[in-house]
Amino acid sequence: MIFTLQQSGLQDQFAAGTTVDALVGAKKLDRARLAAMADYWVAAGLLDRSADGVLTLTDLARAYEEARPWYEMMVGGYGQTFLALGDHLAEGTGPAPRRGGYVGSGSCGISMHDSLPLLRKLLAEDGRDYRRLVDLGCGSGVYLTELCADYPQMTAVGIEPDADGAAAARAWVAGQPTADRVTIEQVDAVRWIENTEDKPDLAVYAFVIHEVLGQEGEEGVRRMLTKLFGESPELTLAVIDIDLKSADRAAMSQPLAQAYYNAYLLMHPFTSQRLESRQWWEKLFTECGLRIDAYDTTDPAMDSTGFCVGWVLRKADA
Ligand SMILES: C[S@@+](CC[C@H](N)C(=O)[O-])C[C@H]1O[C@@H](n2cnc3c(N)ncnc32)[C@H](O)[C@@H]1O
Structure with missing residues (x-):
């Protein structure tokens, strides 16, 4: 899941803050799959989700980024x-x-x-x-x-x-x-x-x-x-x-x-x-x-x- 976050290019979008809806529209992603991934990343502490559904990268995900290679x-x-x-x-x-x-x-x-x-x-x-x-x-x-x-x-x-x-x-x-x-x-x-x-x-x-x-x-x-x-x-x-x-x-x-x-x-x-x-x-x-x-x-x-x-x-x- 960490590798997928980094390799999919979605990490950069989350760094700036985005929603599942915005990503589905902009990147033609499968809504059910992306929603499941977002739930996983939030539960694992890699993303934060605000009350209005904006997903942002956590410090934990930024720490993993240092080990990307x-x-x-x-x-x-x-x-x-x-x-x-x-x-x-x-x-x-x-x-x-x-x-x-x-x-x-x-x-x-x-x-x-x-x-x-x-x-x-x-x-x-x-x-x-x-x-x-x-x-x-x-x-x-x-x-x-x-x-x-x-x-x-x-x-x-x-x-x-x-x-x-x-x-x-x-x-x-x-x-x-x-x-x-x-x-x-x-x-x-x-x-x-x-x-x-x-x-x-x-x-x-x-x-x-x-x-x-x-x-x-x-x-x-x-x-x-x-x-x-x-x-x-x-x-x-x-x-x-x-x-x-x-x-x-x-x-x-x-x-x-x-x-x-x-x-x-x-x-x-x-x-x-x-x-x-x-x-x-x-x-x-x-x-x-x-x-x-x-x-x-x-x-x-x-x-x-x-x-x-x-x-x-x-x-x-x-
Ligand atoms: C562990 S990577 C090393 C990459 C880079 N030299 C480094 O130090 O990070 C090993 C590389 O050797 C390549 N490789 C495997 N067999 C080889 C061969 N017979 N001749 C040349 N390169 C080979 C692999 O495709 C791979 O890119």
């Missing part, structure tokens, strides 16, 4: 996944469904708070200038426009296989001041790396290398990294991902782990994704001939679990 990803993207968990426990049942567009756009909204500041910190400490960015699995494209704003000479390409995700990225980029420096390609990262003649100096995998690991296996990730650095030996690769600690009781007892990560970690193996620990990834990077030039976690003021980690990687013999 978490609802977008976990309810819009993975809501149907959680409902299908029981049907996908048996061996050979295939992946549970998810809505890729909401996964990508919700994830990018969360990233504005945690992973983008981490990426900026890692790159700033490194101090290099970059001219050509590829964001592999760009979701709704916020890294592309944010990094282009940081690096005035930069042009960028976003790689996103999901049709809704790619459409969301194109729509987002088109409205940003850096629009003329960014393009979006609807293709998966492995296929793009195998076929491109592009020579980026900065590549980003933000919450995507574990998708490739789930889809292509460890050998697939090794082949992809080898090809990427084979074509661009001077490349800087920034990887942001999750340090898998789902079996660590102490780590999982932290409030954000209870409220968010517990469910987040759970749905990955159900959707062809494979999370691994920091140590696991560092061993793989080293075995692929890469050097870890920087490592950090998110700002503890935003996320004190230390689950979200980032690396700056380069070819060891470059």
Whole structure:
């Protein structure tokens, strides 16, 4: 219901104050359904209703608005996944469904708070200038426009296989001041790396290398990294991902782990994704001939679990 309030666009109307009648007239909504929704939202404390039927947003609904991208990803993207968990426990049942567009756009909204500041910190400490960015699995494209704003000479390409995700990225980029420096390609990262003649100096995998690991296996990730650095030996690769600690009781007892990560970690193996620990990834990077030039976690003021980690990687013999 919270996700529906936010995603339907009705929240903005309620912020200004409106009635069921006015919304039915202006937006051609089903009266009985909207009336039932309004009753639900009022009873749940998300809307107030005045004596003459004017509906307005409550402080509680405004507080939930701050967490909008978490609802977008976990309810819009993975809501149907959680409902299908029981049907996908048996061996050979295939992946549970998810809505890729909401996964990508919700994830990018969360990233504005945690992973983008981490990426900026890692790159700033490194101090290099970059001219050509590829964001592999760009979701709704916020890294592309944010990094282009940081690096005035930069042009960028976003790689996103999901049709809704790619459409969301194109729509987002088109409205940003850096629009003329960014393009979006609807293709998966492995296929793009195998076929491109592009020579980026900065590549980003933000919450995507574990998708490739789930889809292509460890050998697939090794082949992809080898090809990427084979074509661009001077490349800087920034990887942001999750340090898998789902079996660590102490780590999982932290409030954000209870409220968010517990469910987040759970749905990955159900959707062809494979999370691994920091140590696991560092061993793989080293075995692929890469050097870890920087490592950090998110700002503890935003996320004190230390689950979200980032690396700056380069070819060891470059
Ligand atoms: C969790 S979202 C991350 C979005 C964004 N990079 C961020 O950090 O917020 C994962 C994205 O990877 C995309 N994806 C899944 N498999 C992929 C693949 N093989 N190659 C490229 N992107 C992929 C999904 O469609 C989704 O948009």
